[in-house]
Amino acid sequence: MPRDHQLARDRVWDEAVKANPGLFDGPVVACTGLDWDEPHSMVLHWAPVPYRHFALRWVPEAIALPPLFVAVVQPTDEGGLLVGRMSSSTATPDRWQLPGGSVEPPDDHHPLDETALRRHAARELVEETGIDTAPEDLTLLVVTRGEHGSIGILFRAPPQPAPVLRERFAALLSAEAALGRDPELREIAFVRFPAELANLSGPQVDYLNPLVRRYVTGMEGDLG
Secondary structure, eight states, X not given: OOHXXXXXXXXXXHHHHHHOTTOOOSEEEEEEEEEEEETTEEXXXXXXEEGGGGGGGGSTTOOOOOBEEEEEEOBBTTSXXXXXXXXXXXXXXXOEEOSEEEOOOOOTTOOOSHHHXXXXXXXXXXXXXXXXXXXXXXXXXXXXXXXXGOEEEEEEOOOBXXXXXXXXXXXXXXXXXXXXXXXXXXXXXEEXXXXXXXXXXXXXXXXXXXXXXXXXXXXXXXXX
């Protein structure tokens, strides 16, 4: 990375931290390439970067490697999908998205494969919603490529009653408040049709509308 781009990146990041001291700058995974090994087998190439790496998006002429993230599609027994609104202390305040987050590099000598991504998705689900689902109960659903070239690996969880999901989320909020911490998601909602997304106040992650459209029509596959 050119020195001037690095300095500009750090200036952008420092300004962001001044506005939001809770921003996370730990190691995350960035994608360096993507290949199709077979018609249904994808190989991702990756590198560990600090989270501030993605501030390069706002540096003129700089190139930021795209992030890799996991997310969980949590259906209800009634046919809805759980979506959450990010807290003000996160990097994307007020944005509606699925439970999930940036992938962190694995420990030394451990592979970053579908099994590892499934474990990461299960951890994000319980940390953000209080819904404790075993990794092996998550099913690979779709792979998305969206804003800034980001690549998302989305898993589907088993359906659960909406009241149970609300109860677990409420318990998580109470536990976080007791510890004096801000939750990652400040509220949740359930949507059944794409038109209902218009009722959510605030920005939405770019994959949300096409995901809901495809999910409710039973069309699964790469969202493109």
